[in-house]
Amino acid sequence: MRLKFELPIEVSREVEGDILYALPFDLSFDGKSEEGNVVITKSLFYIFKNKVLEASYPLEKLQDCEAKQLVGSGLFSAKIDEEEQMICGFKPKWFKRYVELAKLINYYHKTGEHSTYEEEQEEYICPKCGFPLLNGSKTCFKCQSKTKVLRKIFAIGKDYKKVFLYTLLGTLVMEVLWIVNPYILRVIIDDYIVPKNQNVPHLLILLAVYLTVFATITWFERFVMKWTNLLSNSISRDLRNQVFVKIQELSLSTVSNRTPGELMNRINSDTEKIQEFISNYGRDAINRIFSLIVLSILLFVMDYRLALMVLVPLPPVLYAVTKMQDKMGLRYWKQWRKHEKASSALHDILSGIRVVKAYGNEEIEIKKYTENVDQVKDAMINAETLWSKFYPYIGYLMGLGEFLVLWMGGYLVLGGKMQLGQLIQYTTYITMIYVPLRWAIQLPRVFADVFVSAGKVFELLDEECEMEEIDEPIKKEIIGDVVFQDVSFGYKVYEPVLKDVSFEVKAGEMIGIVGHSGAGKSTLINLLMRLYDVADGKITIDGIDIRSYSTQALRSQIGVVLQETFLFEGTIIDNLRYAKPDATLDEIIEAAKVANAHEFIVKLPDAYHTVIGEKGHTLSGGERQRVAIARAVLHNPKILILDEATSALDTETEKKIQEALERLKQGKTTFAIAHRLSTLQKANRLLVIDKGTFAEMGTHEELLEKKGIYYNLVMAQKQTTHMKQ
Numbered sequence: 001m002r003l004k005f006e007l008p009i010e011v012s013r014e015v016e017g018d019i020l021y022a023l024p025f026d027l028s029f030d031g032k033s034e035e036g037n038v039v040i041t042k043s044l045f046y047i048f049k050n051k052v053l054e055a056s057y058p059l060e061k062l063q064d065c066e067a068k069q070l071v072g073s074g075l076f077s078a079k080i081d082e083e084e085q086m087i088c089g090f091k092p093k094w095f096k097r098y099v100e101l102a103k104l105i106n107y108y109h110k111t112g113e114h115s116t117y118e119e120e121q122e123e124y125i126c127p128k129c130g131f132p133l134l135n136g137s138k139t140c141f142k143c144q145s146k147t148k149v150l151r152k153i154f155a156i157g158k159d160y161k162k163v164f165l166y167t168l169l170g171t172l173v174m175e176v177l178w179i180v181n182p183y184i185l186r187v188i189i190d191d192y193i194v195p196k197n198q199n200v201p202h203l204l205i206l207l208a209v210y211l212t213v214f215a216t217i218t219w220f221e222r223f224v225m226k227w228t229n230l231l232s233n234s235i236s237r238d239l240r241n242q243v244f245v246k247i248q249e250l251s252l253s254t255v256s257n258r259t260p261g262e263l264m265n266r267i268n269s270d271t272e273k274i275q276e277f278i279s280n281y282g283r284d285a286i287n288r289i290f291s292l293i294v295l296s297i298l299l300f301v302m303d304y305r306l307a308l309m310v311l312v313p314l315p316p317v318l319y320a321v322t323k324m325q326d327k328m329g330l331r332y333w334k335q336w337r338k339h340e341k342a343s344s345a346l347h348d349i350l351s352g353i354r355v356v357k358a359y360g361n362e363e364i365e366i367k368k369y370t371e372n373v374d375q376v377k378d379a380m381i382n383a384e385t386l387w388s389k390f391y392p393y394i395g396y397l398m399g400l401g402e403f404l405v406l407w408m409g410g411y412l413v414l415g416g417k418m419q420l421g422q423l424i425q426y427t428t429y430i431t432m433i434y435v436p437l438r439w440a441i442q443l444p445r446v447f448a449d450v451f452v453s454a455g456k457v458f459e460l461l462d463e464e465c466e467m468e469e470i471d472e473p474i475k476k477e478i479i480g481d482v483v484f485q486d487v488s489f490g491y492k493v494y495e496p497v498l499k500d501v502s503f504e505v506k507a508g509e510m511i512g513i514v515g516h517s518g519a520g521k522s523t524l525i526n527l528l529m530r531l532y533d534v535a536d537g538k539i540t541i542d543g544i545d546i547r548s549y550s551t552q553a554l555r556s557q558i559g560v561v562l563q564e565t566f567l568f569e570g571t572i573i574d575n576l577r578y579a580k581p582d583a584t585l586d587e588i589i590e591a592a593k594v595a596n597a598h599e600f601i602v603k604l605p606d607a608y609h610t611v612i613g614e615k616g617h618t619l620s621g622g623e624r625q626r627v628a629i630a631r632a633v634l635h636n637p638k639i640l641i642l643d644e645a646t647s648a649l650d651t652e653t654e655k656k657i658q659e660a661l662e663r664l665k666q667g668k669t670t671f672a673i674a675h676r677l678s679t680l681q682k683a684n685r686l687l688v689i690d691k692g693t694f695a696e697m698g699t700h701e702e703l704l705e706k707k708g709i710y711y712n713l714v715m716a717q718k719q720t721t722h723m724k725q
Helices: 009-014 092-111 146-193 200-249 252-256 260-302 304-311 314-351 353-358 362-414 420-462 521-528 551-555 572-577 585-594 621-635 651-665 700-706 709-724
Strands: 019-027 033-041 044-049 052-058 062-070 073-080 083-090 482-489 498-505 510-514 536-541 558-562 639-643 669-673 685-690 693-698
Touching: 009 044, 019 092, 033 083, 033 092, 062 092, 073 092, 083 092, 146 200, 146 260, 146 420, 200 260, 200 420, 260 304, 260 314, 260 420, 304 362, 314 353, 314 362, 314 420, 353 362, 482 521, 498 521, 498 536, 498 685, 510 521, 521 639, 521 669, 558 621, 572 585, 572 621, 585 621, 685 700, 685 709, 693 700, 693 709, 700 709
Parallel strands: 498 693, 510 669, 510 685, 558 639, 639 669
Antiparallel strands: 019 033, 019 083, 033 044, 044 052, 062 073, 073 083, 482 498, 482 536, 685 693
């Protein structure tokens, strides 16, 4: 989120030191329009009204900054010298920015340090050129090194050097044969046809050689196409796999910064563009350059005057094409943005199709998606229209060179200074040399398109994983003793979610985690699963910091049953085997029985082989939950996490699931989150989290006796239940 806006010159002159944050405000305290600016440097806080300095304070004097949302307006206030003061008023559009500013100033007051906010901003701007970037992106398509991207593209095919070599040699042989053929044609015309030479055997031999060369070209072309297809499709497969593997390796926070539609674009559309570039241009690059060099030499050797006429139009053409590249790149970047937006919209609509139909909003969603697709169409037309307007002029200039050669060549033939066969050979070579020239002229346009996609793919592949493993991670079997030691964490450094949380859990204990919504309960278990790394402190399992464990070894010994159960499209047995791919049918049935799922599964049309559809939509909520529990039973984890595993279920279903969970918990260290506090009474201890801090810990009875936060939660819930009855 942008917190540094351009200041009027009169304001900038009054500010001393480097500006960290600068926000405008547009309302007075009585709700009237008023122009002003709040400016923060490393040590001072300035308030300007109508470009005039109203007040300035040492930054350390500001505390308890707050952005208050009023009706149709907002108010920014702070304590200065222990006295609360109103700083400025603003329209609703500025509210979120002032909320962030308040957090940053409060963080400075608490720590004496300025947060590295620029690295955590939500609106991404290229620091070099000021061009907007995609959320989660660090690469500017305008500033990225084209040479570096090109090297990376061709480095993808390093495992297929043999196939690439075959393709290249075959293509070079074809090109040489294409160059030889006009020479044979010239000999036939100048030595046999024009002088009416009657030496038929020699003529037939030349014609046979001419046709043999054509046949050889056709034969090589067949195999070159085969090798090219093998090369491009192999590279495409490898690249898709690399991107997918990288997404799996990245931390949850990094992946969450990008929409599913954007990630699907990078795996599918962007890799496909790179594949097309390699197959259509990678092989041709050396081939075309070879043809250009050889044909240029031949043309100059045969007649340098005609060769110069061929080259006359090239300098202005190349200059114009180079100037067009940035404009084309901008249009292809916009096209990529629109395509990503349409993909995200499609993903959301299809994922929520049941909700769409439940509310009868099919027409609304059709209109929404059609608008997105229309924007993609307009962006594509905009990109191609620019080139279509520009390219005919290039074609005209190129054709001008051919016209000059024909005019001069015809003049030389009529003057007896050049034979007809020579002119035909020469014009054939000109036609051939324009193939690599036109290919080269197309390159800036092709580069503009592929560099946008390639930049996005390589940015993802080069992304550093926030949770790096040590060189020799531990892969031992865990027992289940868990310790949180002074753990602090925030998705933003100046906005901690957990603060100095410490507690111990013995193997086999069940701990209930209690607290208001947003207190940090889910964050606690996310840190235990190492979906994120702690900011301060450490979490140990069996006395070993979880960062020392192999991520795979750690998570493979932790089982999770969530409120929102996710089942994959496929059969029930496929979903159960997800926890243990080599599980036998007997093991699967036993796990289902433990989870109270076997009874309803055998009543399904194909029992365990019943296809349950995407996210298991053909099953009820309770049935999906029991399948998830059976999956956890089969997984047989050492540590079990239950996150609202029995909420929103009817009494009978909840009873069956509770019975299944009781069997599942046996001998496992269990962390259970539940809003219905009655479901946690069997926990060995209850941990109460309040505003991210460790508040209370004890048994149900002990915490009731304390009459603290837990007691108030229980009383409030009982009162709510009584009111419902």
